[in-house]
Amino acid sequence: MRIILWLCSLVLVVSASAAELNFNFGSYAEGTTPTxxxxxVAGEGAPGTWKMVMDAVPTAFAPFTDMAPNVSRHTVLxxxxxxxxxxxxxxxxxxxxxxxxxxxxTRFKIVSGILEQMAGVVFRYQNPSNFYVxxxxxxxxxxxxxxxxNGVRSDPIGPTLEVAPGTWHTLAVQAExxxxxxxxxxxxxxxxxxxxxxAEGKIxxxxxxxxxxxxxxxxxxxxxxxxxxxxxxxxxxxKQTRLLGLQLxxxxxxxxxxxIASKDAADIxxxxxxxxxxxIQKGTVWIGREKxxxxxxxxxxxxxxxxxAATRVKLKSFFGETEDHALTRALTIVKxxxxxxxxxxxxxx
Numbered sequence: 225m226r227i228i229l230w231l232c233s234l235v236l237v238v239s240a241s242a243a244e245l246n247f248n249f250g251s252y253a254e255g256t257t258p259t260x261x262x263x264x265v266a267g268e269g270a271p272g273t274w275k276m277v278m279d280a281v282p283t284a285f286a287p288f289t290d291m292a293p294n295v296s297r298h299t300v301l302x303x304x305x306x307x308x309x310x311x312x313x314x315x316x317x318x319x320x321x322x323x324x325x326x327x328x329x330t331r332f333k334i335v336s337g338i339l340e341q342m343a344g345v346v347f348r349y350q351n352p353s354n355f356y357v358x359x360x361x362x363x364x365x366x367x368x369x370x371x372x373x374n375g376v377r378s379d380p381i382g383p384t385l386e387v388a389p390g391t392w393h394t395l396a397v398q399a400e401x402x403x404x405x406x407x408x409x410x411x412x413x414x415x416x417x418x419x420x421x422x423a424e425g426k427i428x429x430x431x432x433x434x435x436x437x438x439x440x441x442x443x444x445x446x447x448x449x450x451x452x453x454x455x456x457x458x459x460x461x462x463k464q465t466r467l468l469g470l471q472l473x474x475x476x477x478x479x480x481x482x483x484i485a486s487k488d489a490a491d492i493x494x495x496x497x498x499x500x501x502x503x504i505q506k507g508t509v510w511i512g513r514e515k516x517x518x519x520x521x522x523x524x525x526x527x528x529x530x531x532x533a534a535t536r537v538k539l540k541s542f543f544g545e546t547e548d549h550a551l552t553r554a555l556t557i558v559k560x561x562x563x564x565x566x567x568x569x570x571x572x573x
Contacts, residue, residue, distance in 0.1 A: 272314025469538030
């Protein structure tokens with residue numbers, strides 16, 4: 225089954241094993257800046273100017289007839305500041321998610337620049353001093369990949385090639401584990417690379433110095449990340465198939481709790497009650513009953529014995545079952561969760 229969500233001019237298509245996010249820049253008004261992005265800079269100087277401009281873009285698909293237009297005019301993302309500083313790298317980072325295994329594709333056009341004529345993308349971005357980048361230079365006639373680690377740039381890797389300015393091109397980077405594959409205009413740009421520096425991170429758009437560059441038709445196809453808390457719950461549910469319910473609650477702001485993992489995905493985000501708060505803060509155990517089931521709320525400990533979450537276990541009850549017996553059954557579930565040795569910080573990843 226696939227679900228389509230429209231979110232702030234983003235199109236997110238989700239299936240059981242993969243997801244695709246389309247950045248629908250053409251839906252923004254000219255002169256505006258897309259939401260859910262951060263404008264940052266690596267190196268020297270102030271962040272760049274990222275805004276929507278109108279431009280003619282060749283259609284991604286062949287026209288139905290010879291009479292149909294093969295271009296459409298709509299807004300595209302543009303970096304328009306023209307800072308002549310050499311070590312000046314404007315970056316526009318998408319804040320909506322962190323990606324581990326993915327393919328990030330965008331069309332780009334290098335419009336102008338005296339000092340530099342470049343466009344590129346960053347990926348597995350941590351902060352302005354730590355990320356991977358692949359960029360293309362029209363003036364230098366090359367493609368280069370490098371990484372920035374604590375502000376220190378690695379030796380660039382990549383071929384010499386012709387990149388026409390004023391023309392739309394397609395740049396794609398795919399990361400699977402430590403393997404990185406880069407394509408330009410649907411052709412492999414260099415042999416696959418292996419690097420273990422950054423396992424995951426954000427994605428974004430990149431330029432240099434006074435380069436004015438446009439971007440459109442950006443898409444990221446990715447394997448959705450499963451939070452650690454949900455991985456723990458999934459592992460227990462797979463082994464304890466007769467469980468009626470299992471949730472993990474975390475402590476939030478103002479002494480509130482909410483479900484961060486559940487056997488039923490629809491539960492995630494729902495608030496907890498006094499029983500969950502008492503379990504996290506005091507280690508209190510709560511037991512309740514409903515028709516055919518018994519419910520228990522217990523604290524979840526880390527390896528040091530500290531309370532890090534509350535566990536709600538729903539078990540099928542049987543005639544004559546005592547609360548002590550039900551508690552023993554529930555404690556078995558909690559011990560399975562705790563055997564992974566997760567910390568409170570782990571549960572929030």
